[in-house]
Amino acid sequence: xxxxxxxxxxxxxxxxxxxxxxxxxxxxxxxxxxxxxxxxxxxxxxxxxxxxxxxxxxxxxxxxxxxxxxxxxxxxxxxxxxxxxxxxxxxxxxxxxxxxxxxxxxxxxxxxxxxxxxxxxxxxxxxxxxxxxxxxxxxxxxxxxxxxxxxxxxxxxxxxxxxxxxxxxxxxxxxxxxxxxxxxxxxxxxxxxxxxxxxxxxxxxxxxxxxxxxxxxxxxxxxxxxxxxx
Amino acid sequence: xxxxxxxxxxxxxxxxxxxxxxxxxxxxxxxxxxxxxxxxxxxxxxxxxxxxxxxxxxxxxxxxxxxxxxxxxxxxxxxxxxxxxxxxxxxxxxxxxxxxxxxxxxxxxxxxxxxxxxxxxxxxxxxxxxxxxxxxxxxxxxxxxxxxxxxxxxxxxxxxxxxxxxxxxxxxxxxxxxxxxxxxxxxxxxxxxxxxxxxxxxxxxxxxxxxxxxxxxxxxxxxxxxxxxx
DNA sequence: AACCGCTTGTGAACGCCTGAACAAAGTCGC
DNA sequence: GCGACTTTGTTCAGGCGTTCACAAGCGGTT
Numbered sequence: 001x002x003x004x005x006x007x008x009x010x011x012x013x014x015x016x017x018x019x020x021x022x023x024x025x026x027x028x029x030x031x032x033x034x035x036x037x038x039x040x041x042x043x044x045x046x047x048x049x050x051x052x053x054x055x056x057x058x059x060x061x062x063x064x065x066x067x068x069x070x071x072x073x074x075x076x077x078x079x080x081x082x083x084x085x086x087x088x089x090x091x092x093x094x095x096x097x098x099x100x101x102x103x104x105x106x107x108x109x110x111x112x113x114x115x116x117x118x119x120x121x122x123x124x125x126x127x128x129x130x131x132x133x134x135x136x137x138x139x140x141x142x143x144x145x146x147x148x149x150x151x152x153x154x155x156x157x158x159x160x161x162x163x164x165x166x167x168x169x170x171x172x173x174x175x176x177x178x179x180x181x182x183x184x185x186x187x188x189x190x191x192x193x194x195x196x197x198x199x200x201x202x203x204x205x206x207x208x209x210x211x212x213x214x215x216x217x218x219x220x221x222x223x224x225x226x227x228x229x230x
Numbered sequence: 231x232x233x234x235x236x237x238x239x240x241x242x243x244x245x246x247x248x249x250x251x252x253x254x255x256x257x258x259x260x261x262x263x264x265x266x267x268x269x270x271x272x273x274x275x276x277x278x279x280x281x282x283x284x285x286x287x288x289x290x291x292x293x294x295x296x297x298x299x300x301x302x303x304x305x306x307x308x309x310x311x312x313x314x315x316x317x318x319x320x321x322x323x324x325x326x327x328x329x330x331x332x333x334x335x336x337x338x339x340x341x342x343x344x345x346x347x348x349x350x351x352x353x354x355x356x357x358x359x360x361x362x363x364x365x366x367x368x369x370x371x372x373x374x375x376x377x378x379x380x381x382x383x384x385x386x387x388x389x390x391x392x393x394x395x396x397x398x399x400x401x402x403x404x405x406x407x408x409x410x411x412x413x414x415x416x417x418x419x420x421x422x423x424x425x426x427x428x429x430x431x432x433x434x435x436x437x438x439x440x441x442x443x444x445x446x447x448x449x450x451x452x453x454x455x456x457x458x459x460x
Numbered sequence: 461a462a463c464c465g466c467t468t469g470t471g472a473a474c475g476c477c478t479g480a481a482c483a484a485a486g487t488c489g490c
Numbered sequence: 491g492c493g494a495c496t497t498t499g500t501t502c503a504g505g506c507g508t509t510c511a512c513a514a515g516c517g518g519t520t
Contacts (some may be wrong), residue, residue: 049479050479053477065486083484087435095331150438177431211404238475240506293516296468486496
C-alpha cells in the first residue's frame with residue numbers, strides 16, 4: 001500500500017474535507033451508518049458533484065448504490081487530514097481575541113492543543129487562561145523547542161506581528177495562522193493562513209451597497225446562497 | 231453624472247481592495263504622498279500586476295510614470311467599498327469569541343458599530359461588554375427594526391446558528407458574518423460570509439503533514455510568502 | 461520642444477476550480 | 491438468478507481568477 005498519493009489535493013478541497021469531517025462526526029454521534037453524497041453536500045453547503053470530486057482525491061471510498069459509510073469515511077478523512085495525533089500550538093498575543101481562542105473548545109476537540117500562551121504585557125503575564133499560564137515572549141524559543149510545537153497562532157497588534165512571525169519561524173514553527181491585519185513574509189517552506197475580520201465585514205458592506213445601488217440585473221444571482229437546495 | 235460601474239467587481243478583488251485601503255491608511259498616517267503599485271503590492275502581499283488590475287475596476291486612478299496618490303486612492307477606495315457612513319451591526323452569542331469581537335477596535339475604526347449584543351444565557355444578559363449591555367435574544371426583532379442594523383454577526387454554538395440566522399433575516403438583516411461551524415441556508419438576496427477557525431488549523435495541519443510525508447516534488451511552491459485566503 | 465525613463469492600464473494566455481452530464485457498479489425485489 | 495433502480499466515480503466543458511508581457515501616457519531633463 002505504498003501509493004494512495006497519486007495526485008496532490010487542491011487547497012480549496014482540503015478546506016472542504018475538513019468541513020465534511022465535522023459533519024460526519026455529527027452524523028456518527030446521531031447514530032447514522034450511511035449517507036449519500038447529496039445529503040452530505042447539503043449539510044456542508046456545497047454541490048453534490050463537487051463533494052464526490054473532492055472525495056475522489058482520496059480514492060474510492062464509497063459504495064455505489066448505497067452511499068458512504070459514516071464511520072469509514074470519517075476515519076479516512078481523519079487520516080488524510082493529519083491523523084489523530086494531537087498537534088501542539090503556540091499562541092502569541094493574549095488580548096481579547098487571543099484569550100477567546102485559547103478557550104475555544106473547538107480546537108481541542110479536533111486535536112489542536114495549545115501548549116503555550118505568550119504576551120509582552122506584564123499585566124497579562126502570569127494570568128491563567130484556558131488552563132495555561134501566560135508567559136513572557138522571551139520564552140518563545142525555549143517553549144517551541146521544548147514542546148516541538150509546529151503551529152503558531154498570532155493575535156498580536158499589527159506592528160509586532162512580523163517580528164513575532166520571524167521568531168516563530170526561526171524557532172522551527174512551519175505553519176502560522178495570522179489574525180493580525182498585515183501580510184506576513186516568510187521563507188519558502190512555511191505556510192501562512194490569514195484571517196482578517198474587518199475585511200470580512202467590509203466585503204459584506206460592499207455587497208450590501210451594491211445591492212441597494214444597482215437594482216438592475218447584476219451578477220448572475222446564486223439561486224441558493226449556501227445551503228442545500230430542496 | 232453617469233455612474234462609473236460598467237463592470238461588476240469580483241468578490242476576491244473586493245476583499246483585496248479592503249486590504250489596500252488599510253495599507254493606504256497607514257501610509258497616509260506616515261506622511262507619504264505617492265506610492266507605486268510595486269510598493270503597495272509588496273505591503274499587501276500580492277502581485278503588482280494583480281493589484282493594478284484590481285484598481286482598474288474603479289477606472290483609472292493613478293498617474294503613469296508617478297504612481298498613485300495616497301490620499302486620492304484612499305478616498306476612492308473608501309467610496310467604492312461603501313463610503314464613510316457607519317454601519318450598524320448586531321452580534322448574537324456573547325461567549326468568549328463574541329466578547330472579543332464586541333471589544334475589537336478594528337471594527338469601530340472602519341465604520342462598523344455594534345448597536346446590540348444578544349445572548350440567551352441569563353448569566354450573561356445584563357453584563358457590560360465593550361460599552362454595551364447584553365440583552366436577551368427575545369429583543370432581536372425589535373432591536374434590528376429600531377436600529378436599522380444591516381449586518382448580523384453570529385457567534386453562537388452551531389446548533390442554534392440557523393435559528394438565529396432565520397430570525398435575523400426575517401427582521402431585515404441582509405448581510406451575515408457567521409463564525410458558527412455550520413453552513414447556513416438563506417434566501418436569495420442575503421449574503422453570508424463564513425469564518426471557520428478550526429478549518430484553518432486543519433488546513434495547516436494537512437500542509438504540514440504533506441510536507442513531511444511527501445518530500446518529492448509537490449505543488450509548485452510559491453516563491454513569495456502569503457498563500458492567500460481565496 | 462523633443463527625448464527618455466518610469467509607471468500605469470490592459471489584452472491575452474495559462475491554470476485552477478466549479479458545475480453538469482454519463483458510465484460503472486452494487487443492491488434490492490421478484 | 492435476473493432485471494431495474496440507486497448512487498458513486500469520472501470525464502468534459504465552462505467560467506473565473508491569476509500571471510505575464512507590452513503599449514500608452516506623464517514628468518523631468520536637455
